């Protein structure tokens with residue numbers, strides 16, 4: 174058995190076994206605790222649990238056994254101390270902002286991030302007098318130049334969407350720590366299967382569980398992962414303000430995690446084939462995928478990631494008309510049981526259209 178197989182088996186075992194707290198019924202599958210709150214034998218027990226003197230379930234805004242199972246399993250896959258689940262990926266990002274920033278602070282964020290992340294910083298977090306500077310993901314000098322004495326958070330999504338640019342996580346974490354700031358990575362596209370940013374010095378990893386952790390389009394959720402000290406802050410914020418994950422959704426994500434490694438492997442393999450097929454296609458002008466050896470981020474992605482993921486984007490000849498035609502025809506080279514193709518049109522500076530194609534394999 175090679176070392177690689179060994180790691181895969183470890184991940185598969187963790188994904189199925191970790192976090193399962195069996196109830197007195199001895200059920201096989203994880204129980205769903207659809208309950209708002211819990212009951213106690215007596216007032217003394219209630220008082221001890223409410224005060225934190227005794228561990229235990231209190232109220233599902235911050236203690237729910239099914240949600241805790243998901244948190245434990247995700248933290249194990251990440252190789253981290255702790256995870257806190259949230260109601261969505263955006264709620265996870267907001268939790269990071271509200272937990273670690275205060276009026277007068279400054280954030281540096283990579284320009285190519287999820288659209289709502291831009292609005293979150295520019296429109297909502299800005300109301301609390303927190304400034305944000307957007308920089309190019311790969312331009313380390315731009316990150317350095319953007320640093321101010323009041324910079325407290327560096328936020329990055331890597332590989333970026335749609336151009337698959339890759340951030341040097343180690344270099345950004347060194348920069349953050351030299352300036353008393355935290356580095357948070359939105360790892361939704363790689364998942365802990367393909368990239369574990371904490372290994373490269375990141376402080377916080379953020380997930381939209383809605384994407385690959387579920388992988389089957391069923392539920393909205395998110396999570397923040399990191400060490401106990403930082404996650405205690407996130408926990409306090411979620412406990413107090415309430416963007417908590419539903420126990421039912423946590424159960425869906427638990428099931429999603431069980432098949433995550435197999436799915437991420439399938440995504441990466443399909444994306445590689447599609448990217449190579451697109452490169453050879455006469456009507457395709459340019460393909461953006463870090464799995465292609467001539468992509469600028471290829472080497473860095475190969476160092477930081479164990480696979481290149483499932484997001485491929487490309488430009489077709491014939492501008493908008495051409496792009497729409499491809500979208501309508503959806504002629505893809507790989508057979509799939511069910512294909513979720515999400516196309517996004519991006520108006521680029523040269524008025525060319527680029528297309529983002531995300532291919533999701535489903536297990537059913």
Ligand SMILES: *Cc1c(COP(=O)(O)O)cnc(C)c1O
Nearest residue numbers: 261262263287359361381383394
């Ligand atoms: C979807 C997404 C989010 C937001 O997550 P929701 O679960 O939709 O709130 C954040 N980051 C990335 C990279 C995403 O793709």
